[in-house]
Amino acid sequence: MMRSDDTPITPDLFADQAPTTLGQAERIGQQSFVLRGFALPWLDRLLPELEAVLQAAPFRQMVTPGGFTMSVALTSCGALGWTTDRSGYRYTREDPQTGRPWPAMPTLFRELAQAAAATAQFEHFEPDACLINRYVPGARMSLHQDKDERDFSAPIVSMSLGLPAVFQFGGFERSDKSLRVPLFHGDIVVWGGVDRLRYHGVLPLKPGQHPRLGAQRINLTFRTAG
Numbered sequence: 001m002m003r004s005d006d007t008p009i010t011p012d013l014f015a016d017q018a019p020t021t022l023g024q025a026e027r028i029g030q031q032s033f034v035l036r037g038f039a040l041p042w043l044d045r046l047l048p049e050l051e052a053v054l055q056a057a058p059f060r061q062m063v064t065p066g067g068f069t070m071s072v073a074l075t076s077c078g079a080l081g082w083t084t085d086r087s088g089y090r091y092t093r094e095d096p097q098t099g100r101p102w103p104a105m106p107t108l109f110r111e112l113a114q115a116a117a118a119t120a121q122f123e124h125f126e127p128d129a130c131l132i133n134r135y136v137p138g139a140r141m142s143l144h145q146d147k148d149e150r151d152f153s154a155p156i157v158s159m160s161l162g163l164p165a166v167f168q169f170g171g172f173e174r175s176d177k178s179l180r181v182p183l184f185h186g187d188i189v190v191w192g193g194v195d196r197l198r199y200h201g202v203l204p205l206k207p208g209q210h211p212r213l214g215a216q217r218i219n220l221t222f223r224t225a226g
């Protein structure tokens, strides 16, 4: 039997629903797009801001309600940050590690997320949470839905930095076939609308050295959570 994540990305999987491009955007679902290299022109200004956020709220490995330590290390910025521990998944106003509010979301982050959302035809995106994930070689994120946000009318805007990874973009059941989308430094994926609750995940990161970020991948996801 074929594993659910073994389907390579094919241009015609959604051909019955929608054209496969929108301007420069690659369409991976009816309302889902990969914007190749979209963040690249912003990174000279963005990376120092990211550095400052990480100083204030360092990466930490969190425990799932089931008692597993996630292989991905996490932190957040913005009015709300995402946390998991033995009592469940939730958004909080304070970083549980410091007891202080999460670092503010830099204006530049918000502007970039809004520009990407607008390119994918989601106008007026107002993110109040930015989750920051760090993958070292071997780290992965299993298929899940982003459903801890209060309102699903806003899209998810997801930016990749550093080492490449394979993003899985699936259906509405965990067992549905998923596309495999290679993501590179500076790529942004936007999914929302009818696609907002699609399962997605990241295959184990392959070892490597990225010229700017070293042996890691950092992913930022912008959400309207509250």
Ligand code: SIN
Binding pocket: 131, 133, 141, 158, 167, 200, 201, 202, 219, 221
């Ligand atoms: C996530 O689903 O929160 C992360 C996706 C990614 O790392 O590309």
Ligand code: FE2
Binding pocket: 144, 145, 146, 200
């Ligand atoms: Fe997610």
